[in-house]
Amino acid sequence: EAQVTQNPRYLITVTGKKLTVTCSQNMNHEYMSWYRQDPGLGLRQIYYSMNVEVTDKGDVPEGYKVSRKEKRNFPLILESPSPNQTSLYFCASSPPSAVWTGELFFGEGSRLTVL
Amino acid sequence: KQEVTQIPAALSVPEGENLVLNCSFTDSAIYNLQWFRQDPGKGLTSLLLIQSSQREQTSGRLNASLDKSSGRSTLYIAASQPGDSATYLCAVVMEYGNKLVFGAGTILRVKS
Numbered sequence: 011e012a013q014v015t016q017n018p019r020y021l022i023t024v025t026g027k028k029l030t031v032t033c034s035q036n037m038n039h040e041y042m043s044w045y046r047q048d049p050g051l052g053l054r055q056i057y058y059s060m061n062v063e064v065t066d067k068g069d070v071p072e073g074y075k076v077s078r079k080e081k082r083n084f085p086l087i088l089e090s091p092s093p094n095q096t097s098l099y100f101c102a103s104s105p106p107s108a109v110w111t112g113e114l115f116f117g118e119g120s121r122l123t124v125l
Numbered sequence: 126k127q128e129v130t131q132i133p134a135a136l137s138v139p140e141g142e143n144l145v146l147n148c149s150f151t152d153s154a155i156y157n158l159q160w161f162r163q164d165p166g167k168g169l170t171s172l173l174l175i176q177s178s179q180r181e182q183t184s185g186r187l188n189a190s191l192d193k194s195s196g197r198s199t200l201y202i203a204a205s206q207p208g209d210s211a212t213y214l215c216a217v218v219m220e221y222g223n224k225l226v227f228g229a230g231t232i233l234r235v236k237s
Contacts, residue, residue, distance in 0.1 A: 113171065113174070
């Protein structure tokens with residue numbers, strides 16, 4: 011089954027404790043992206059990757075890092091989480107042609123709470 | 126900078142009612158517009174995608190329209206059912222971009 015898998019789905023952590031949210035897709039997609047969703051603001055793009063070893067900032071990259079060492083994986087790293095990073099995070103992937111059509115496959119989301 | 130606004134923020138209707146969700150965007154240089162459904166604890170599911178050259182798309186009881194020049198789209202849901210209860214998100218892809226710009230969503234509740 012084609013899917014985008016995020017882990018963990020739920021996490022409560024404390025300020026400053028480094029964490030990684032993993033994202034893996036089994037569709038051999040080149041394009042992957044991370045979004046965060048906050049009440050009243052919709053989804054905002056954090057980082058995206060057009061292919062292996064190619065990453066770029068989205069609209070809200072501050073406080074986040076990403077890496078793309080393999081095509082299937084696109085982890086989101088919070089080096090020193092702060093309470094303002096409490097949010098619902100979504101990973102998405104698509105083949106390169108679908109980038110322009112917006113046909114993204116989304117993971118089920120990771121709800122992060124930073125105390 | 127593109128801004129996408131959805132009205133209303135929340136809507137509660139009795140089962141069987143026809144309803145309209147609204148989406149507006151500030152920059153008309155879009156490549157397409159997409160409506161998504163979001164269920165609690167689930168990812169986003171694409172409902173309808175309208176290319177910038179199209180006026181509308183239909184899928185079952187759903188009909189989405191696009192007026193690119195005025196920066197508006199509507200999602201029409203006919204004969205609403207409790208199973209339609211979810212958050213509906215509107216998003217645009219810019220002509221120059223490689224990302225979706227989302228609205229904040231409309232939370233829909235259909236009462237039985």
